[in-house]
Amino acid sequence: MNRSRGIFLVITGAIFWGVGGTAAKKLFEYGIDVNWLVTTRLLIAGLLLLTIQYFKKDRSQIFGVWKTGKTAVHLVIFGLLGMLAVQYTYMASIEHGNAAVATLLQYLAPVMIILYLLLRKQTILTQRDLLTVSLALIGCFFLLTNGSISQLSVPAPAIIWGILSGIALAFYTLNAVPLLKHYDSLVIVGWAMIIGGCALSFIHPPWQMNFNSLTLEAYFYLAFVIIFGTMIAFWFYIESLQSLSPKESSLLGSIEPLAAVLTTVFWLKEPFGYFQWLGTLCIIGMILFMALNKKTSSSSSQHPEKKEPLKVG
Template identity: 75%
Template sequence: MVGSSRKTGFFLVITGATLWGVGGTVAQKLFQQYGVDVNWLVTTRLLIAGLLLLGIQFFLKDRSQIVGVWRSKRTAVSLVVFGLFGMLAVQYTYMASINHGNAAVATLLQYLAPAMIIIYLVLRRLAVLTRRDAVSVSLALIGCFFLLTNGSLSELSVPTPAIVWGVLSGVALAFYTLYAIPLLKQFDSLVIVGWAMVIGGFALSFIHPPWKMDFAGLPLEGYLYLVFVIVFGTMIAFWFYIESLQSLSPQETSLLGSLEPLAAVMTTVFWLREPFGSFQWVGTACIIGMILLLALQKKAADTDGNDTGEAKPLRVS
């Protein structure tokens, strides 16, 4: 039974991470081929996926937490801040980076967040820079250089707006990751992320209401892609990731979660036929190497009995 449970856990996390990566690529197709507005997609994606996640919590888990998170003023305020400056910021900057560039680069730039967290904690003197941390940050910087320049010192291989939004996405993800920890120690991940999505989508709906779209001009294929991004690339991906934690350790899920940027790169290059230079592949390898190194470092620390008791990891793409 244990072996079967672990097999299920591996299936769930691999499927969830892959769906996250492919979801970004499908969003790119919606932006660039079907003319879907990025503001509309982010609004709709957050509202629908958030409500679906809360629905899962209501029917399958502790439904009292859905209302319970609002009973304390402190947690309510924290949840609103997390929804606006964490969830909404990450989702919007990530999708804007895809809109101006491609899903591969946007996802990889977002994954600079772990290196940003290391730098932040060291500068705030909340952590000591270890040799492995230094190697991880170096891999992130080298990978970023090759990814954005393809080895050329004279020009960028990625549009500047895509770079700016992608780096901001990494910053937002770093905030998202650190700020969520106290909330996740008190409430289930589905509750926190579900409400954060609803809050972010509700706020953005004042700028771009979800009902304001040329639905008649979108072909059936476009609707299928929308369903994939919202349901499979967001709700199911996150649900599977969280469920995998029932049979796998957070470190195992984090390690296998590195399939997300790989899936985004592979589908962008081979499905959408986006050009990707040889040095950009080197940069991709460096960034994924950083992710694996940090995940293995955490696993080693836990094996040695140095677990810090952190909340379960969150994913957001």
């Protein structure tokens, strides 16, 4: 039951994340600065999550997380190198390209996690890993080249930011688990967003914005990005780590590209080549393989309270 709940949470969060990315692309068309958008969405979503924690769960955890120096330092690192890094690199990739490519590149994270665990000698390379890595790499190749090695089908800055986003998501996934052993996901995600938002406020304060220039439609997109594409998406993703291993959450969360691709192509009318569709199918195939394979990557998946985040596979 815990495993099924974890799969539901990570897939739902990933869909919201994907659609939220496409909505963010619409906001950039209104001239909204990427720094302002990341700052605003992190601060508002973080405050909303802590508010939910205050009324629904153990409110003492909200400030209790800061009482231990080691935990406080870990939370700050997670907020800056995990939450803020994921948010900024992802949005920058969307700004230079589109939500579909940015999202698909971000989901190189499972490959990075597997390689990291192999280098740390904390897992062995299984046939299952080989298949997932192969599907991810083949999918990304077709996505970026559209079948032509001589010419990339997306701008280079979008690719660079997208790859950096994958690295950030891998760190985010692995780094979150130790904090969840002692504190609710609402507390960890909420504070991480506020930390990231406060840090970026020094570059672009959230109040420096011509709000009169935004239309009602733009405010709707902004609300969706903050509530569904940020708050709920990150909360569900982190919550899934309570019953799934980091590698499983990262792989199952790859359904985000499907949502991003479909909304980018059919809503924003972005061109998408035949080989790019083939690459997308490869990544979706990786998702289905992971979802249908009921065998957990470690016994810790059934006992989340005892699991160690890096000892998976």
